[in-house]
Amino acid sequence: MVGSGIMASRLSTGDVGLQLLENSIATGLGLAVLILVLAPVSGAHFNPVVSIVDLLGRGQRPLDPIAYIGLQVIGGIGGAILANAMFGVSTTIATADRIGLGTALGEVVATAGLVLVIFGLDRTGRPGLVAPAVGAYIGAAYWFTSSTSFANPAVTIGRTFSDTFAGVAPTSALGFIAAQLVGGAIGLTITTALFPRTTTRTEHP
Numbered sequence: 287m288v289g290s291g292i293m294a295s296r297l298s299t300g301d302v303g304l305q306l307l308e309n310s311i312a313t314g315l316g317l318a319v320l321i322l323v324l325a326p327v328s329g330a331h332f333n334p335v336v337s338i339v340d341l342l343g344r345g346q347r348p349l350d351p352i353a354y355i356g357l358q359v360i361g362g363i364g365g366a367i368l369a370n371a372m373f374g375v376s377t378t379i380a381t382a383d384r385i386g387l388g389t390a391l392g393e394v395v396a397t398a399g400l401v402l403v404i405f406g407l408d409r410t411g412r413p414g415l416v417a418p419a420v421g422a423y424i425g426a427a428y429w430f431t432s433s434t435s436f437a438n439p440a441v442t443i444g445r446t447f448s449d450t451f452a453g454v455a456p457t458s459a460l461g462f463i464a465a466q467l468v469g470g471a472i473g474l475t476i477t478t479a480l481f482p483r484t485t486t487r488t489e490h491p
Contacts, residue, residue, distance in 0.1 A: 287313050287441060289369035291452035296373075305451060306428060314425025321417035330417070333438040334358055335470035339401050343474055355440070362444030370448050380446050380453030384433075385461035392432035393465035394472065399423060400437045401473025402480075409481035439463045 290312035294305040321330040331337050337351040337358070370377045403423050407416050427435035436442045436454075442462045445454045454462065 288366045288445060288448045288450065288452045289372060290316075292369060292373045292375060292448075292450050295451040306434065309452065310425045310428035310434075313428070314421040316421075317424055318417045318421025321420060325417065328354065332358060332361070332440070333400075334440055335397055335401065335438065335466050336404060338467075339405065339470050339474045343405060343478070358440035359443055362438075362440035362442075363447055364444075366444040366447040370450075375448065375450060377447055378449045380449045380455050382449070382453050383455050383458050385458035389433040390461055390465040392434075393436060393462050394469040396427045396431045396433060396435035396437040397466045397469025398473035398476065399427065399469075400435075401470055402477050405474070405477045406481055409477065409484045411485045433462070433465075436462050437466060437469070439466055442466070 287309065291305070291309045293312075294308035298304040298308065317332075320332070324330050324332075329340075331340070331354045334351075334355040337354045341351045367377050369375075400420065400423060403419050404416055407413060407419060424435055424437065427437065436445070439462075442454065442459050445452050446456045446459050
């Protein structure tokens with residue numbers, strides 16, 4: 287997200303709409319690939335909200351989400367620093383103040399929808415579709431939410447370490463994270479209501 291944001295701002299100077307399009311395409315496609323590749327390692331736990339919902343919805347051992355969340359935050363920060371280094375940008379704290387009532391609401395919607403996509407597919411026996419569905423959803427949510435769909439506390443924290451196109455000031459980051467937690471709770475509630483039981487999909491020849 288940070289790297290593609292920097293590249294987009296350099297290639298399409300002055301055209302914010304085109305920059306956002308480039309950033310959303312790269313993020314959606316990259317996310318789908320990473321989920322496909324890393325799902326066998328950790329279940330593709332890149333997102334603290336998803337890890338918490340997984341704990342609440344499926345009864346994981348408490349230690350697992352704690353370990354995941356710590357590593358997710360470290361990964362988010364490390365990814366931002368790496369992106370800065372690749373593009374020759376200094377790692378500095380972001381100054382972009384992005385939070386407001388509308389963007390907070392957008393982030394609640396984005397995160398609730400993400401949780402519904404992931405756990406709705408999982409509960410209906412279609413986990414193999416999670417990677418492309420999440421990539422498509424996040425790419426689309428860049429555009430249909432006012433927040434441009436952070437939907438991930440670890441990524442939000444990481445973005446505070448890059449004062450670039452995707453950067454977000456720490457004070458705004460706190461508001462986004464609060465909205466994401468609310469969205470996660472709403473997403474879990476909706477998912478449980480729509481799919482109260484986990485089903486196993488039967489393949490037919």
